[in-house]
Amino acid sequence: GENVEQHPSTLSVQEGDSAVIKCTYSDSASNYFPWYKQELGKRPQLIIDIRSNVGEKKDQRIAVTLNKTAKHFSLHITETQPEDSAVYFCAAKVPYDSWGKFQFGAGTQVVVTP
Amino acid sequence: NAGVMQNPRHLVRRRGQEARLRCSPMKGHSHVYWYRQLPEEGLKFMVYLQKENIIDESGMPKERFSAEFPKEGPSILRIQQVVRGDSAAYFCASSRESMNTEAFFGQGTRLTVV
Numbered sequence: 001g002e003n004v005e006q007h008p009s010t011l012s013v014q015e016g017d018s019a020v021i022k023c024t025y026s027d028s029a030s031n032y033f034p035w036y037k038q039e040l041g042k043r044p045q046l047i048i049d050i051r052s053n054v055g056e057k058k059d060q061r062i063a064v065t066l067n068k069t070a071k072h073f074s075l076h077i078t079e080t081q082p083e084d085s086a087v088y089f090c091a092a093k094v095p096y097d098s099w100g101k102f103q104f105g106a107g108t109q110v111v112v113t114p
Numbered sequence: 115n116a117g118v119m120q121n122p123r124h125l126v127r128r129r130g131q132e133a134r135l136r137c138s139p140m141k142g143h144s145h146v147y148w149y150r151q152l153p154e155e156g157l158k159f160m161v162y163l164q165k166e167n168i169i170d171e172s173g174m175p176k177e178r179f180s181a182e183f184p185k186e187g188p189s190i191l192r193i194q195q196v197v198r199g200d201s202a203a204y205f206c207a208s209s210r211e212s213m214n215t216e217a218f219f220g221q222g223t224r225l226t227v228v
Contacts, residue, residue: 034216043205043219044157089157101170102147102207102217106156 002027002094006105013080013112021108023090024072032093032100033066033073038107039086047088048075080112116141118208119188120220127196127227135191135223139208145169146189147217148181151203163189164211196227 003026013019023033031052036044050057050064050073057064061080066073077084087107093100119138127133139146144165149157159173163183174181178196183189193200203224207217 032215036219043221044207046216046218049216101159101162103159104149104157 002030002092002101002103004090004092004103004105006090006108008108009106010109011111013110015080015082015112015114017080019075019077019080019084019110019112021075021088021090021110022072023074023092023105024070025092025103026071027092027094028068028071029095030092031095033064034091034093034102035064035075036089036091036104037086038089044089077110080110082112082114085110085112118143118206118218118220120204120206120223122223123221125223125225127225129197129227130195133193133196133200133225133227135193135204135206135225136188137191137206137208137220138188139206140218142210143208143218144211145209146183147207147209148189148191149205149207151205151222153202157205160191193225196225198227201225201227 006023034049037047038044048062048064050066061078063076087109089107090105091102093102121136146163148160161174161181162170166185178194180192203222205219205222207219209217
């Protein structure tokens, strides 16, 4: 089955610097890659996603890139702020019959220090 | 649209009791996923259901755990004869019936076994 690996497991950055989280996936049929942010004690919330027919997507300070050949995708956060501190999860959706099943990475704890 | 609703938010059970966790998907969503999250760990897939159908239960422990998603009413995750190791946050997510659409998470149920 699909296996999603996420690195690093923890990331500490100075406020204003950039943060990059990388994920790799194993199933070349995966076609949808969302990123979720989970603040302490709260639900994971979708922050950005990318589909397999697109190489890059940007939304203000957040961007995601996808390299289908290498089977990896990355989250980029620029000009980090303290409120960016959270756990970030990547996911890959694997075709399953006519639908899809999500497989999550293990998460990255991001700490933004003032 | 009320979003994905889970109840109860917090559940305390004594060892040996049964725990029933409920998840009402977003309007128009017919697919439900259940995930378990231990403290400071990632999201572990448990089961993927469609109305009246279990699509994939490869992440469910073989004993004591069961899930259903009836034609009417919420999806239920049932844990029989709970043990201390079952203490965790249980999240459900729902999505539409299509290949590359996002999943939205509920607030989670935090189960504590005493």
